Amino acid sequence: xxxxxxxxxxxxxxxxxxxxxxxxxxxxxxxxxxVLFGFALDANRPVxxxxxxxxxxxxxxxxxxxxxxxxxxxxxxxxxRRALLLAGIEPMAVFAGKAAAVAVQLLxxxxxxxxxxxxxxxxxxxxxxxxxxxxxxxxxxxxxxxxLLGALVAGVRARETVLPILLLPxxxxxxxxxxxxxxxxxxxxxxxxxxxxxxxxxxxxxNLVLGALSYGVxxxxx
Amino acid sequence: xxxxxxxxxxxxTGSTTTRLLGVAVIVGLVALVLLGFFGAPADDEQAxxxxxIFVHVPSAFLTxxxxxxxxxxxxxxxxxxSLWWDLVAHGSAEIGVVFCSLTLFTGSVWGRPTWNxxxxxxxxxLVTTLILLLxxxxxxxxxxxxxxxxxxxxxxxxxxxxxxxxxxIVNRSVEWWFDxxxxxxxxxxDGNLEDLTLFTMLLGVVVWSLFYVWAMIHRFRVGWxxxxxxxxxxxxxxxxxxxxxxxxxxxxxx
Amino acid sequence: MTHLGYLLVGWGASLxxxxxxxxxxxxxxxxxxxxxxxxxxxxxxxxxxx
Numbered sequence: 001x002x003x004x005x006x007x008x009x010x011x012x013x014x015x016x017x018x019x020x021x022x023x024x025x026x027x028x029x030x031x032x033x034x035v036l037f038g039f040a041l042d043a044n045r046p047v048x049x050x051x052x053x054x055x056x057x058x059x060x061x062x063x064x065x066x067x068x069x070x071x072x073x074x075x076x077x078x079x080x081r082r083a084l085l086l087a088g089i090e091p092m093a094v095f096a097g098k099a100a101a102v103a104v105q106l107l108x109x110x111x112x113x114x115x116x117x118x119x120x121x122x123x124x125x126x127x128x129x130x131x132x133x134x135x136x137x138x139x140x141x142x143x144x145x146x147x148l149l150g151a152l153v154a155g156v157r158a159r160e161t162v163l164p165i166l167l168l169p170x171x172x173x174x175x176x177x178x179x180x181x182x183x184x185x186x187x188x189x190x191x192x193x194x195x196x197x198x199x200x201x202x203x204x205x206x207n208l209v210l211g212a213l214s215y216g217v218x219x220x221x222x
Numbered sequence: 223x224x225x226x227x228x229x230x231x232x233x234x235t236g237s238t239t240t241r242l243l244g245v246a247v248i249v250g251l252v253a254l255v256l257l258g259f260f261g262a263p264a265d266d267e268q269a270x271x272x273x274x275i276f277v278h279v280p281s282a283f284l285t286x287x288x289x290x291x292x293x294x295x296x297x298x299x300x301x302x303x304s305l306w307w308d309l310v311a312h313g314s315a316e317i318g319v320v321f322c323s324l325t326l327f328t329g330s331v332w333g334r335p336t337w338n339x340x341x342x343x344x345x346x347x348l349v350t351t352l353i354l355l356l357x358x359x360x361x362x363x364x365x366x367x368x369x370x371x372x373x374x375x376x377x378x379x380x381x382x383x384x385x386x387x388x389x390x391i392v393n394r395s396v397e398w399w400f401d402x403x404x405x406x407x408x409x410x411x412d413g414n415l416e417d418l419t420l421f422t423m424l425l426g427v428v429v430w431s432l433f434y435v436w437a438m439i440h441r442f443r444v445g446w447x448x449x450x451x452x453x454x455x456x457x458x459x460x461x462x463x464x465x466x467x468x469x470x471x472x473x474x475x476x
Numbered sequence: 477m478t479h480l481g482y483l484l485v486g487w488g489a490s491l492x493x494x495x496x497x498x499x500x501x502x503x504x505x506x507x508x509x510x511x512x513x514x515x516x517x518x519x520x521x522x523x524x525x526x
Binding site: 145148149152153155156157158162165166168169170172173176177180195196199202203206207210214217218221 | 300353356357359360363364367368369372373376377380381383384385387388391392394395396398399
């Protein structure tokens with residue numbers, strides 16, 4: 001089981017690494033969104049500082065839809081999904097592996113974006129541990145929900161537009177929770193960030209379980 | 223030639239049951255309007271704006287009832303694989319979206335004179351209901367994308383489950399986000415409503431529920447017929463061709 | 477009556493939306509039923525026995 005998860009995750013990451021899309025397109029896109037928010041908020045430092053955590057996570061939501069779409073298209077091209085099933089890998093392991101690969105990519109983008117908000121928005125990180133924990137907990141939930149919904153729309157016409165419609169409302173609690181936790185970690189609003197972390201973890205666990213249970217049905221029937 | 227066939231199988235989705243239900247809904251609506259506007263007393267604080275409760279609360283109640291039916295139908299589809307449950311889930315979601323939009327709209331209209339704002343981000347029920355609407359619009363989007371019938375049913379059933387599981391988390395998170403709410407705790411239990419107001423509100427719930435049942439029966443039959451159209455057997459196709467030939471060739475517009 | 481504008485908009489939208497949906501679902505039913513051969517309209521057969 002664990003070996004299969006690592007196998008699937010490794011496969012996806014290798015495909016990503018060789019295509020260089022994450023680094024040559026997704027990361028620049030994320031940076032661009034940060035710059036555009038800067039323009040939109042009129043270089044107004046106080047406003048930008050208050051909005052930093054929200055803008056950070058909105059950017060991650062956009063990046064998520066891209067990452068999930070790429071992760072899904074790996075399986076839909078050339079009937080690779082069927083091949084995975086034929087190889088005798090548990091659907092649960094496929095789900096966990098693909099989610100892990102998406103999570104690794106998102107964490108890489110988050111790392112770059114944290115640099116971005118420090119440099120561009122003048123964010124000061126008061127609680128590094130909280131930042132790391134929030135990124136981890138939120139990313140697990142985002143990757144789980146994203147991978148499940150990605151597989152769900154895999155066989156659908158116009159999946160590029162359907163995916164955000166489905167994914168973004170589901171991720172609403174992550175956006176709220178991770179933004180509040182970052183508000184605390186960056187010292188912009190006085191809230192208890194650690195309490196929000198529990199909610200993020202809960203979201204992650206619930207969506208991991210949901211995904212693990214329903215991924216097999218999706219792989220086999222759609 | 224066509225007349226005797228039509229008398230056996232009328233070309234619409236009505237039946238004695240739906241006609242009775244329809245009459246009951248219309249009578250109920252007339253009673254609701256009369257009671258709502260002239261029977262129930264004005265509120266001490268909200269004056270006549272309180273009369274919006276008679277459309278807002280039934281819509282909210284039916285929103286959650288309809289989506290509960292969708293969730294149950296989805297689970298039953300995944301479990302029993304019966305077309306019946308899939309059609310129920312689909313129909314209920316469609317009607318639920320109508321009620322959900324109405325809930326948000328009437329709530330906004332009611333909020334303006336009483337809370338002095340159309341919308342409040344801190345209000346848990348408001349934001350949760352909006353997210354629910356977005357989720358169900360996504361559900362209907364998946365349904366409308368087409369594909370193999372059972373694949374669509376499975377896909378959308380899982381969307382409904384994801385929505386049902388995540389909605390409580392949305393609710394919790396909004397509640398923590400802003401620790402305040404403009405909504406009265408519950409219109410039913412706080413005992414501040416006049417008897418006739420309460421009665422009229424419950425009448426509203428009954429009328430809305432009757433409408434829901436009426437619409438569900440029709441919507442179910444529409445779903446059944448449209449499925450027949452999409453996946454008719456060969457003999458159905460042949461019968462259609464014959465019917466088209468009989469209809470002197472003007473069926474080419476399909 | 478106070479707030480009459482709000483009341484009319486709220487009630488009007490509610491009754492209007494329900495009425496519109498009702499008409500639309502009946503219209504859809506008529507259109508679909510007209511194209512399905514009678515022997516395949518099974519829900520009608522089931523009902524006639526009752």
